Amino acid sequence: MKNHSLFATLRSLRGNPRGCVYFEPLWGIPFNLYAPYVSIYMIALGMSEKQIGLIVSISWVFQIFLALISGVVTDKIGRRLTTLISDILSWSIPALISAVAQNFWYFLIAGVINSIWRISHTSWSCLLVEDADQDQLVDIYTWIYIANLFVGFIAPLTGVLIGVFSFVPTMRGLYVFAAVMFTLKAVLTYQWTEETAHGKIRLQETRDQSVLHVFSEYKGVLRDLMRAPQTLFTAGIMLVMSITSLINGSFWSILVTEKLQIATQNLAIFPFVKSAIMLVFYFTVMPVIGRMHFKLPMTVGFLGYVASQVVLVNAPSGGYGFLIFSVFLEACSVAAVSPLIDQMIVLTVDAKERARILSILSVGIILLTSPFGWIAGTLSTLDKDLPFLLNITLFVIGTVLAYLAGRSAQNKAVVVEAVG
Numbered sequence: 001m002k003n004h005s006l007f008a009t010l011r012s013l014r015g016n017p018r019g020c021v022y023f024e025p026l027w028g029i030p031f032n033l034y035a036p037y038v039s040i041y042m043i044a045l046g047m048s049e050k051q052i053g054l055i056v057s058i059s060w061v062f063q064i065f066l067a068l069i070s071g072v073v074t075d076k077i078g079r080r081l082t083t084l085i086s087d088i089l090s091w092s093i094p095a096l097i098s099a100v101a102q103n104f105w106y107f108l109i110a111g112v113i114n115s116i117w118r119i120s121h122t123s124w125s126c127l128l129v130e131d132a133d134q135d136q137l138v139d140i141y142t143w144i145y146i147a148n149l150f151v152g153f154i155a156p157l158t159g160v161l162i163g164v165f166s167f168v169p170t171m172r173g174l175y176v177f178a179a180v181m182f183t184l185k186a187v188l189t190y191q192w193t194e195e196t197a198h199g200k201i202r203l204q205e206t207r208d209q210s211v212l213h214v215f216s217e218y219k220g221v222l223r224d225l226m227r228a229p230q231t232l233f234t235a236g237i238m239l240v241m242s243i244t245s246l247i248n249g250s251f252w253s254i255l256v257t258e259k260l261q262i263a264t265q266n267l268a269i270f271p272f273v274k275s276a277i278m279l280v281f282y283f284t285v286m287p288v289i290g291r292m293h294f295k296l297p298m299t300v301g302f303l304g305y306v307a308s309q310v311v312l313v314n315a316p317s318g319g320y321g322f323l324i325f326s327v328f329l330e331a332c333s334v335a336a337v338s339p340l341i342d343q344m345i346v347l348t349v350d351a352k353e354r355a356r357i358l359s360i361l362s363v364g365i366i367l368l369t370s371p372f373g374w375i376a377g378t379l380s381t382l383d384k385d386l387p388f389l390l391n392i393t394l395f396v397i398g399t400v401l402a403y404l405a406g407r408s409a410q411n412k413a414v415v416v417e418a419v420g
Helices: 005-012 015-022 025-044 049-077 079-099 104-114 117-129 134-152 156-165 167-191 197-206 211-216 218-226 229-259 269-284 295-313 320-348 351-369 371-382 386-419
Strands: none
Touching: 005 134, 015 117, 015 134, 015 167, 025 049, 025 079, 025 134, 025 156, 025 167, 049 079, 049 104, 049 117, 049 197, 049 211, 049 351, 079 104, 079 117, 079 167, 117 134, 117 197, 117 351, 134 269, 134 320, 156 167, 197 351, 211 218, 218 229, 218 351, 229 295, 229 320, 229 351, 229 371, 229 386, 269 320, 295 320, 295 386, 320 386, 351 371, 371 386
Protein backbone atom coordinates (compact mmCIF):
# COMPACT_ATOMS: atom_id res chain seq x y z
CA MET A 1 0.00 0.00 0.00
CA LYS A 2 2.89 2.39 0.65
CA ASN A 3 3.60 2.39 -3.10
CA HIS A 4 -0.01 3.20 -3.96
CA SER A 5 -0.21 6.41 -6.02
CA LEU A 6 -2.56 8.09 -3.53
CA PHE A 7 -0.20 7.42 -0.63
CA ALA A 8 2.73 8.55 -2.75
CA THR A 9 0.90 11.83 -3.39
CA LEU A 10 0.07 12.21 0.31
CA ARG A 11 3.72 11.76 1.27
CA SER A 12 4.92 14.14 -1.44
CA LEU A 13 2.59 17.02 -0.57
CA ARG A 14 4.42 20.22 0.30
CA GLY A 15 3.47 23.77 1.14
CA ASN A 16 -0.16 24.85 1.09
CA PRO A 17 -1.68 21.56 -0.18
CA ARG A 18 -0.06 19.74 2.73
CA GLY A 19 -1.25 22.33 5.25
CA CYS A 20 -4.81 22.11 3.93
CA VAL A 21 -5.10 18.34 3.40
CA TYR A 22 -3.33 17.08 6.53
CA PHE A 23 -5.57 18.96 8.96
CA GLU A 24 -8.92 18.39 7.24
CA PRO A 25 -9.89 15.59 9.71
CA LEU A 26 -9.69 18.11 12.56
CA TRP A 27 -12.81 19.66 11.05
CA GLY A 28 -14.46 16.46 9.83
CA ILE A 29 -14.27 14.49 13.09
CA PRO A 30 -16.17 16.92 15.37
CA PHE A 31 -18.59 17.94 12.61
CA ASN A 32 -19.63 14.35 11.89
CA LEU A 33 -20.12 13.67 15.59
CA TYR A 34 -22.77 16.34 16.11
CA ALA A 35 -24.18 17.12 12.62
CA PRO A 36 -26.71 14.25 12.34
CA TYR A 37 -28.32 15.31 15.63
CA VAL A 38 -28.52 19.10 15.27
CA SER A 39 -32.25 19.31 14.49
CA ILE A 40 -33.09 16.84 17.28
CA TYR A 41 -30.98 18.90 19.70
CA MET A 42 -32.86 22.06 18.76
CA ILE A 43 -36.22 20.35 19.26
CA ALA A 44 -35.04 18.97 22.61
CA LEU A 45 -34.42 22.55 23.74
CA GLY A 46 -37.98 23.54 22.90
CA MET A 47 -37.78 24.73 19.30
CA SER A 48 -40.45 23.94 16.72
CA GLU A 49 -39.86 22.67 13.19
CA LYS A 50 -41.14 26.02 11.91
CA GLN A 51 -38.48 27.85 13.91
CA ILE A 52 -35.79 25.50 12.59
CA GLY A 53 -36.93 26.22 9.04
CA LEU A 54 -36.88 29.97 9.73
CA ILE A 55 -33.26 29.77 10.91
CA VAL A 56 -32.30 27.87 7.75
CA SER A 57 -34.03 30.48 5.57
CA ILE A 58 -32.42 33.45 7.34
CA SER A 59 -28.96 31.89 7.25
CA TRP A 60 -29.49 31.16 3.55
CA VAL A 61 -30.02 34.89 2.91
CA PHE A 62 -26.80 35.72 4.74
CA GLN A 63 -24.96 33.02 2.79
CA ILE A 64 -25.92 34.65 -0.50
CA PHE A 65 -24.51 37.99 0.61
CA LEU A 66 -21.36 36.51 2.15
CA ALA A 67 -20.70 34.32 -0.90
CA LEU A 68 -20.96 37.44 -3.04
CA ILE A 69 -18.37 39.39 -1.03
CA SER A 70 -16.12 36.39 -0.36
CA GLY A 71 -13.93 37.15 -3.38
CA VAL A 72 -13.42 40.77 -2.33
CA VAL A 73 -12.55 39.81 1.25
CA THR A 74 -10.17 37.06 0.07
CA ASP A 75 -8.35 39.46 -2.28
CA LYS A 76 -8.17 42.32 0.23
CA ILE A 77 -7.05 40.33 3.29
CA GLY A 78 -5.29 37.42 1.63
CA ARG A 79 -6.14 33.74 1.25
CA ARG A 80 -4.29 32.62 4.37
CA LEU A 81 -5.49 35.24 6.87
CA THR A 82 -9.05 35.17 5.53
CA THR A 83 -9.17 31.40 6.04
CA LEU A 84 -7.92 31.71 9.62
CA ILE A 85 -10.36 34.43 10.65
CA SER A 86 -13.41 33.14 8.82
CA ASP A 87 -12.88 29.53 9.94
CA ILE A 88 -12.82 30.57 13.60
CA LEU A 89 -15.79 32.91 13.17
CA SER A 90 -17.92 30.52 11.14
CA TRP A 91 -17.23 27.27 13.03
CA SER A 92 -15.66 27.81 16.46
CA ILE A 93 -17.90 30.66 17.65
CA PRO A 94 -21.22 29.08 16.53
CA ALA A 95 -20.18 25.81 18.18
CA LEU A 96 -19.64 27.59 21.50
CA ILE A 97 -22.97 29.41 21.18
CA SER A 98 -24.73 26.12 20.42
CA ALA A 99 -23.04 24.50 23.42
CA VAL A 100 -24.77 26.93 25.81
CA ALA A 101 -27.94 27.46 23.74
CA GLN A 102 -31.22 27.85 25.62
CA ASN A 103 -33.73 29.00 23.01
CA PHE A 104 -34.41 30.11 19.44
CA TRP A 105 -32.26 33.24 19.60
CA TYR A 106 -29.07 31.37 20.45
CA PHE A 107 -29.48 29.12 17.41
CA LEU A 108 -30.44 32.03 15.15
CA ILE A 109 -27.28 33.92 16.08
CA ALA A 110 -25.19 30.75 15.66
CA GLY A 111 -26.78 30.11 12.25
CA VAL A 112 -26.14 33.63 11.00
CA ILE A 113 -22.50 33.59 12.15
CA ASN A 114 -22.01 30.12 10.66
CA SER A 115 -22.95 31.61 7.26
CA ILE A 116 -19.44 33.10 7.17
CA TRP A 117 -18.27 29.66 6.01
CA ARG A 118 -19.07 30.90 2.50
CA ILE A 119 -16.08 33.25 2.79
CA SER A 120 -13.73 30.59 4.13
CA HIS A 121 -14.83 28.20 1.40
CA THR A 122 -13.58 30.63 -1.26
CA SER A 123 -10.35 31.54 0.53
CA TRP A 124 -9.53 27.94 1.53
CA SER A 125 -10.16 26.71 -2.03
CA CYS A 126 -7.70 29.30 -3.35
CA LEU A 127 -5.17 28.46 -0.63
CA LEU A 128 -5.41 24.75 -1.45
CA VAL A 129 -4.92 24.85 -5.22
CA GLU A 130 -3.22 28.03 -6.37
CA ASP A 131 0.33 26.83 -5.70
CA ALA A 132 -0.42 23.12 -6.12
CA ASP A 133 1.06 20.87 -8.79
CA GLN A 134 -1.73 20.55 -11.36
CA ASP A 135 -0.82 16.90 -11.95
CA GLN A 136 -1.70 16.21 -8.30
CA LEU A 137 -5.06 18.00 -8.26
CA VAL A 138 -7.23 14.88 -8.64
CA ASP A 139 -5.29 13.06 -5.91
CA ILE A 140 -5.44 16.11 -3.63
CA TYR A 141 -9.20 16.38 -3.92
CA THR A 142 -9.53 12.61 -3.60
CA TRP A 143 -7.76 12.78 -0.23
CA ILE A 144 -10.12 15.56 0.90
CA TYR A 145 -13.08 13.28 0.14
CA ILE A 146 -11.37 10.26 1.71
CA ALA A 147 -10.70 12.21 4.91
CA ASN A 148 -14.36 13.12 5.27
CA LEU A 149 -15.47 9.56 4.46
CA PHE A 150 -13.19 8.06 7.12
CA VAL A 151 -14.35 10.41 9.85
CA GLY A 152 -17.95 9.66 8.88
CA PHE A 153 -17.49 6.16 10.25
CA ILE A 154 -17.05 7.56 13.78
CA ALA A 155 -20.55 9.12 13.83
CA PRO A 156 -22.03 6.11 15.71
CA LEU A 157 -19.81 7.07 18.67
CA THR A 158 -22.29 9.83 19.44
CA GLY A 159 -24.97 7.21 20.05
CA VAL A 160 -22.72 5.50 22.60
CA LEU A 161 -22.08 8.79 24.39
CA ILE A 162 -25.79 9.59 24.46
CA GLY A 163 -26.43 6.22 26.08
CA VAL A 164 -23.95 7.09 28.84
CA PHE A 165 -24.52 10.81 29.44
CA SER A 166 -28.04 11.39 27.94
CA PHE A 167 -28.77 13.48 24.86
CA VAL A 168 -28.54 17.20 25.69
CA PRO A 169 -25.39 16.99 27.89
CA THR A 170 -23.70 14.90 25.20
CA MET A 171 -24.51 17.47 22.51
CA ARG A 172 -23.26 20.35 24.67
CA GLY A 173 -20.02 18.48 25.27
CA LEU A 174 -19.61 17.65 21.57
CA TYR A 175 -20.08 21.31 20.63
CA VAL A 176 -17.36 22.37 23.09
CA PHE A 177 -15.07 19.66 21.70
CA ALA A 178 -15.89 20.87 18.17
CA ALA A 179 -15.04 24.48 19.03
CA VAL A 180 -11.61 23.41 20.28
CA MET A 181 -10.93 21.20 17.26
CA PHE A 182 -12.17 23.79 14.75
CA THR A 183 -9.87 26.40 16.28
CA LEU A 184 -6.93 24.00 16.32
CA LYS A 185 -7.52 23.17 12.65
CA ALA A 186 -7.67 26.85 11.69
CA VAL A 187 -4.48 27.73 13.59
CA LEU A 188 -2.48 24.74 12.30
CA THR A 189 -3.58 25.39 8.71
CA TYR A 190 -2.46 28.99 9.10
CA GLN A 191 0.92 27.97 10.53
CA TRP A 192 1.59 25.34 7.84
CA THR A 193 0.70 27.53 4.86
CA GLU A 194 1.81 30.78 3.30
CA GLU A 195 0.10 33.32 1.08
CA THR A 196 -0.19 32.04 -2.49
CA ALA A 197 1.57 33.70 -5.41
CA HIS A 198 -1.74 34.91 -6.87
CA GLY A 199 -2.81 36.00 -3.39
CA LYS A 200 0.27 38.23 -3.07
CA ILE A 201 -0.47 39.78 -6.45
CA ARG A 202 -4.09 40.50 -5.50
CA LEU A 203 -3.03 41.92 -2.13
CA GLN A 204 -0.71 44.33 -3.94
CA GLU A 205 -3.31 45.24 -6.59
CA THR A 206 -6.09 45.91 -4.07
CA ARG A 207 -3.97 47.54 -1.37
CA ASP A 208 -4.98 51.11 -2.27
CA GLN A 209 -8.46 50.24 -3.55
CA SER A 210 -11.59 50.56 -1.46
CA VAL A 211 -13.83 47.56 -0.93
CA LEU A 212 -16.50 49.26 -3.05
CA HIS A 213 -14.02 49.76 -5.90
CA VAL A 214 -12.96 46.12 -5.82
CA PHE A 215 -16.61 45.11 -5.68
CA SER A 216 -17.44 47.35 -8.65
CA GLU A 217 -15.01 45.31 -10.77
CA TYR A 218 -17.34 42.32 -10.48
CA LYS A 219 -19.14 43.59 -13.58
CA GLY A 220 -16.03 43.09 -15.70
CA VAL A 221 -15.27 39.73 -14.10
CA LEU A 222 -18.83 38.57 -14.80
CA ARG A 223 -18.57 39.74 -18.42
CA ASP A 224 -15.33 37.80 -18.92
CA LEU A 225 -16.87 34.78 -17.21
CA MET A 226 -19.80 34.76 -19.62
CA ARG A 227 -17.32 34.67 -22.51
CA ALA A 228 -15.44 31.62 -21.17
CA PRO A 229 -17.20 28.47 -22.48
CA GLN A 230 -15.18 26.01 -20.41
CA THR A 231 -15.96 27.85 -17.18
CA LEU A 232 -19.65 28.00 -18.13
CA PHE A 233 -19.66 24.23 -18.76
CA THR A 234 -18.10 23.75 -15.33
CA ALA A 235 -20.68 26.08 -13.75
CA GLY A 236 -23.49 24.12 -15.41
CA ILE A 237 -22.14 20.83 -14.06
CA MET A 238 -21.80 22.36 -10.58
CA LEU A 239 -25.42 23.52 -10.76
CA VAL A 240 -26.63 20.06 -11.79
CA MET A 241 -24.79 18.52 -8.84
CA SER A 242 -26.13 21.15 -6.42
CA ILE A 243 -29.78 20.63 -7.43
CA THR A 244 -29.60 16.83 -7.48
CA SER A 245 -27.84 16.79 -4.08
CA LEU A 246 -30.65 18.94 -2.66
CA ILE A 247 -33.28 16.59 -4.07
CA ASN A 248 -31.53 13.42 -2.89
CA GLY A 249 -30.83 14.85 0.55
CA SER A 250 -34.43 15.94 1.06
CA PHE A 251 -36.52 13.25 -0.63
CA TRP A 252 -34.52 10.01 -0.87
CA SER A 253 -35.51 8.84 2.61
CA ILE A 254 -39.15 9.77 1.93
CA LEU A 255 -39.24 7.65 -1.23
CA VAL A 256 -37.47 4.75 0.45
CA THR A 257 -39.67 4.66 3.56
CA GLU A 258 -43.07 5.63 2.13
CA LYS A 259 -43.04 4.05 -1.34
CA LEU A 260 -40.58 1.17 -0.91
CA GLN A 261 -41.63 0.45 2.70
CA ILE A 262 -38.07 0.21 4.00
CA ALA A 263 -38.02 0.30 7.81
CA THR A 264 -36.72 3.59 9.23
CA GLN A 265 -34.23 1.84 11.51
CA ASN A 266 -32.62 0.25 8.44
CA LEU A 267 -31.91 3.53 6.64
CA ALA A 268 -28.47 3.79 8.25
CA ILE A 269 -27.39 0.73 6.25
CA PHE A 270 -27.32 2.60 2.97
CA PRO A 271 -25.05 5.57 3.87
CA PHE A 272 -22.62 3.07 5.43
CA VAL A 273 -22.61 0.95 2.26
CA LYS A 274 -22.19 4.07 0.13
CA SER A 275 -19.19 5.28 2.16
CA ALA A 276 -17.55 1.84 2.04
CA ILE A 277 -17.99 1.56 -1.74
CA MET A 278 -16.60 5.06 -2.28
CA LEU A 279 -13.51 4.29 -0.20
CA VAL A 280 -12.82 1.15 -2.21
CA PHE A 281 -13.37 3.08 -5.45
CA TYR A 282 -10.98 5.86 -4.41
CA PHE A 283 -8.16 3.43 -3.70
CA THR A 284 -8.68 1.07 -6.65
CA VAL A 285 -10.20 2.95 -9.59
CA MET A 286 -9.44 6.63 -8.95
CA PRO A 287 -5.65 6.32 -9.48
CA VAL A 288 -6.40 5.07 -13.01
CA ILE A 289 -8.97 7.81 -13.66
CA GLY A 290 -6.56 10.44 -12.38
CA ARG A 291 -4.21 9.70 -15.29
CA MET A 292 -6.98 10.09 -17.88
CA HIS A 293 -8.48 13.17 -19.51
CA PHE A 294 -11.63 14.02 -17.59
CA LYS A 295 -14.03 13.77 -20.56
CA LEU A 296 -14.52 9.99 -20.61
CA PRO A 297 -14.66 9.23 -16.85
CA MET A 298 -16.89 12.22 -16.14
CA THR A 299 -19.29 11.36 -18.97
CA VAL A 300 -19.45 7.73 -17.82
CA GLY A 301 -19.87 8.93 -14.23
CA PHE A 302 -22.95 10.98 -15.12
CA LEU A 303 -24.38 8.01 -17.03
CA GLY A 304 -23.85 6.05 -13.80
CA TYR A 305 -25.89 8.68 -11.96
CA VAL A 306 -28.69 8.26 -14.53
CA ALA A 307 -28.61 4.47 -14.10
CA SER A 308 -28.73 4.75 -10.29
CA GLN A 309 -31.87 6.89 -10.43
CA VAL A 310 -33.53 4.59 -13.00
CA VAL A 311 -32.92 1.61 -10.70
CA LEU A 312 -34.24 3.61 -7.73
CA VAL A 313 -37.57 4.59 -9.29
CA ASN A 314 -38.12 1.05 -10.58
CA ALA A 315 -37.33 -0.64 -7.27
CA PRO A 316 -40.21 -2.75 -5.89
CA SER A 317 -41.59 -2.46 -2.38
CA GLY A 318 -39.09 -3.97 0.05
CA GLY A 319 -36.50 -4.19 -2.71
CA TYR A 320 -33.31 -4.06 -0.68
CA GLY A 321 -31.30 -5.56 -3.55
CA PHE A 322 -32.46 -2.84 -5.93
CA LEU A 323 -31.59 -0.14 -3.38
CA ILE A 324 -28.14 -1.56 -2.73
CA PHE A 325 -27.48 -1.67 -6.47
CA SER A 326 -28.71 1.93 -6.85
CA VAL A 327 -26.47 3.01 -3.98
CA PHE A 328 -23.54 1.13 -5.56
CA LEU A 329 -23.99 2.96 -8.89
CA GLU A 330 -24.39 6.31 -7.16
CA ALA A 331 -21.35 5.77 -4.92
CA CYS A 332 -19.11 4.93 -7.89
CA SER A 333 -20.42 7.96 -9.76
CA VAL A 334 -19.88 10.32 -6.82
CA ALA A 335 -16.35 9.00 -6.28
CA ALA A 336 -15.48 9.41 -9.97
CA VAL A 337 -17.16 12.74 -10.70
CA SER A 338 -16.62 14.86 -7.57
CA PRO A 339 -12.78 15.13 -7.65
CA LEU A 340 -12.90 15.72 -11.42
CA ILE A 341 -15.34 18.61 -10.99
CA ASP A 342 -13.00 20.16 -8.43
CA GLN A 343 -10.13 19.72 -10.88
CA MET A 344 -12.19 21.35 -13.65
CA ILE A 345 -12.90 24.36 -11.42
CA VAL A 346 -9.18 24.86 -10.90
CA LEU A 347 -8.21 24.37 -14.55
CA THR A 348 -11.00 26.38 -16.18
CA VAL A 349 -11.19 29.38 -13.85
CA ASP A 350 -8.97 32.38 -14.59
CA ALA A 351 -6.26 32.09 -11.92
CA LYS A 352 -5.92 35.86 -11.52
CA GLU A 353 -9.61 36.27 -10.72
CA ARG A 354 -10.16 32.92 -9.02
CA ALA A 355 -11.49 34.38 -5.75
CA ARG A 356 -14.09 36.64 -7.37
CA ILE A 357 -15.12 34.04 -9.97
CA LEU A 358 -15.65 31.45 -7.23
CA SER A 359 -17.79 33.92 -5.30
CA ILE A 360 -19.89 34.69 -8.40
CA LEU A 361 -20.35 30.98 -9.12
CA SER A 362 -21.36 30.33 -5.50
CA VAL A 363 -24.00 33.05 -5.54
CA GLY A 364 -25.38 31.93 -8.90
CA ILE A 365 -25.62 28.31 -7.80
CA ILE A 366 -27.30 29.23 -4.49
CA LEU A 367 -29.89 31.39 -6.25
CA LEU A 368 -30.62 28.88 -9.01
CA THR A 369 -30.72 25.89 -6.64
CA SER A 370 -33.00 27.39 -3.99
CA PRO A 371 -36.31 27.12 -5.94
CA PHE A 372 -35.79 23.41 -6.50
CA GLY A 373 -36.53 22.57 -2.88
CA TRP A 374 -40.08 23.84 -3.42
CA ILE A 375 -40.30 22.37 -6.93
CA ALA A 376 -39.19 18.91 -5.77
CA GLY A 377 -41.49 19.11 -2.75
CA THR A 378 -44.45 19.87 -5.00
CA LEU A 379 -43.53 17.00 -7.31
CA SER A 380 -43.16 14.61 -4.36
CA THR A 381 -46.69 15.37 -3.15
CA LEU A 382 -47.98 14.30 -6.58
CA ASP A 383 -45.81 11.20 -6.94
CA LYS A 384 -42.80 10.10 -4.89
CA ASP A 385 -40.96 9.16 -8.10
CA LEU A 386 -41.22 12.59 -9.74
CA PRO A 387 -38.29 14.30 -7.92
CA PHE A 388 -36.03 11.47 -9.09
CA LEU A 389 -37.35 11.63 -12.64
CA LEU A 390 -36.28 15.29 -12.45
CA ASN A 391 -32.88 14.05 -11.24
CA ILE A 392 -32.63 11.76 -14.27
CA THR A 393 -33.29 14.72 -16.57
CA LEU A 394 -30.67 16.82 -14.80
CA PHE A 395 -28.07 14.03 -14.89
CA VAL A 396 -28.65 13.61 -18.63
CA ILE A 397 -27.96 17.35 -18.98
CA GLY A 398 -24.84 16.82 -16.86
CA THR A 399 -23.71 14.04 -19.19
CA VAL A 400 -24.01 16.35 -22.20
CA LEU A 401 -22.19 19.18 -20.38
CA ALA A 402 -19.38 16.82 -19.30
CA TYR A 403 -18.91 15.63 -22.88
CA LEU A 404 -18.96 19.17 -24.29
CA ALA A 405 -16.58 20.43 -21.60
CA GLY A 406 -14.17 17.60 -22.31
CA ARG A 407 -14.30 18.14 -26.05
CA SER A 408 -13.75 21.89 -25.61
CA ALA A 409 -10.74 21.25 -23.37
CA GLN A 410 -9.27 18.77 -25.84
CA ASN A 411 -9.74 21.16 -28.76
CA LYS A 412 -8.09 23.94 -26.79
CA ALA A 413 -5.16 21.68 -25.98
CA VAL A 414 -4.74 20.81 -29.65
CA VAL A 415 -4.73 24.51 -30.60
CA VAL A 416 -2.19 25.33 -27.92
CA GLU A 417 0.03 22.45 -29.05
CA ALA A 418 -0.22 23.56 -32.67
CA VAL A 419 0.67 27.16 -31.80
CA GLY A 420 3.53 25.94 -29.67
